[in-house]
Amino acid sequence: MKQRRRIDALALDSYQRAARVMLANHLVTRVYPDRIALPLVRRWATELREDLAELFGYRLEVTETTARLFPVHDRLDDARPARSVNDRVFDRRRYAYLALALAALGRAGDQITLSELAEQVADYAGGIDGLELSTERAADRDAFVDAIGWLGARGALTLADGDAGGWASDPEAGEALYDIDRPVVVALFRPPRALQHLHSVRGLLADETEQTAADQARRVRRALVERPVVYREELSPAERALLDQDRVVGEVEYCTGLRAERRAEGVALIDTSGRLSDTRFPGTGTLAQVALLLIGEIADAVLDLDNPVERRPTPDPAEDALITQLDAAIPAAGVFAPLAEEADALAPDPLTEIAGDDGDPVTYPFLDDAWTRSTVTALTDRYGATFAAQWQADVGGLSAEVLALLAKLRLVRPVPGGLLVLPALARYRGAVVTVRVRKAEELFVTAAETGGTGVGGNRA
Structure with a gap:
């Protein structure tokens, strides 16, 4: 790679930190994600611009303030929603x-009051069927303030x-009263x-047709x-x-400073730095x-060999259902027909059942919802005194949030009636959990004990 010849070993850590910050946040300003990020990225702007384009096909624009x-994007992902400053x-x-x-x-000037902005947004919202901003409703005001x-x-x-x-x-x-930073x-x-x-x-989304070998390598690096x-099985x-090639994975390791962990079923980048992940796991907190x-x-x-569990193949990709839902919400009146792309040209060929290298469908262990509910209930009965108060009396909500976390980490996949257990879950099966009743926050293992990992960063 070019950057191997260009970046001095003593400066490599700084370059890798800049790459992780940019890949995790996509937008860096004088205050976001912190005040040291923008100077760091600006220092490596030339190298990052070339390397991110070469490795991932990404375009980087750097100014004095942003x-x-x-x-x-190769796929849609609903696992990283926007969150308010209060994590809503x-x-x-x-x-x-x-x-x-x-x-x-x-369209505003250099400053604007919150009430003026709310009034303008209310005017815009009034022109959209099904959307209304009423400052008379507390729920609307809270939602607007979160934005x-x-x-x-x-x-x-x-x-x-x-x-x-x-x-x-x-x-x-x-x-x-707010100052507006137009850039x-x-x-x-x-x-x-x-x-x-x-x-x-x-x-x-990226076009999957007629890709060169370089394009396919970029898709693999982007996935990593x-x-x-x-x-x-998803590739x-x-x-x-390409995923099996040391060179392709090694290029991503070199750029990010992360370590790739290889298993027969796939590859995961292990982020012990915490700068490329928006979810640390293992971590603190009840969930x-x-x-x-x-x-x-x-x-x-x-x-458990005495009670073997059922195995099932994965259903159709969840992304297809998400795309269908989003497409159904596109207002036909908002599409400029003379320049609109034909929907048929954008739709992929119908997907067949995903198969392994030998052509047989890949199956995973299946556990039903009743098993999950009873297991979380048993854990709550045993350790509930150490849980956050909001979860001690809400086992159903706790189960839903925990499963959402495991699905986000791609350790399980929710399916109708239960969940499929994905191979990466085995990485944590030997973790030792220490329960100290007097300090509930210590019911966890540290990232160092299992080589902490995380999930892709926040998107601007």
Whole structure:
């Protein structure tokens, strides 16, 4: 690789930290993700611009105040939603207010009050069927303030005076004044194609047809940095061959400073730095603790020779259902027909059942919902005194959140009626969980004990 000849060994760690920051965040500003990130990325701007394009097909733009990575998406992923500053997952309404706020800020001056911005967003929302921003409703005000907080965390808005929380509590008495950073606003929304030209969100994904060997290698490298685990069965035969090459995986290791862990079923990059992951596992908190305990129970059930579990193939890719849902929400009136891409041209060939290298369908251990509920209930009965108070009386909610975490880490896959146990779960089956009742927060193993890993970074 070019950077092996260009970067001095003493500076390599700095370069790798800059690469991890850019790959994890996609948008870097003077305040996001922290104040040291932008100077670090600017130091390596030339090398990063060349290397990210060569390795992943990504485009990097760096200015004095922003660094923006424009990735190439090979698939849709609903496992990394936007979150508020209070870690509240964005819903449809919050996403809508965020998009409309960006549109309003693009036409604003250098400053704007929260009430003025809310009024403009309400005007825009009134022109969209099924969407309304009513500042009379507390839930609407909270959702709108969450969207503004997301923009503020990234530096698009800076609070100059007042308090957004006070406005959310009482818009008649509270107010907030914001400075607008226009370069950040412009950098936040830069779609690769005009959305009005698309009949389907597939048009935002990379074209899989007639790819060269270099394109296929970039797809494999992208998968390595964007997915917690890359399973061989998800790749085409040509991509599987590339995943087996030390050179392809080694290039990603060199660029990111991470270590690749290879198994027969696939490859995972192990992130002990914490700078490429938005979810640390193992980690602290009740959800991570219960997830690790549940992994041990799942492993015991799968390995129980006296009571063998059922095995099932994976269903059709969940991405297809997600694309169908998103396409159904595209307003036909918003598509500019003369320049719109034909939906049929964007749709892939019908998928057959995924098969292994020998042509047989790949199957995985299956555990039903009843088993999961009873197991989490048993864990709660045994260790519940150490759990966070909100989960001690909500076993159903705890089960749902723990399974969502394991699915995000690609350790299990939820399917109708239960879950499929994926191979990467075996990585944690030998972990030892120490329970100390007097300090509930210590119910976990450290990342160092198992070689902590994580899942792809936040996306701007």
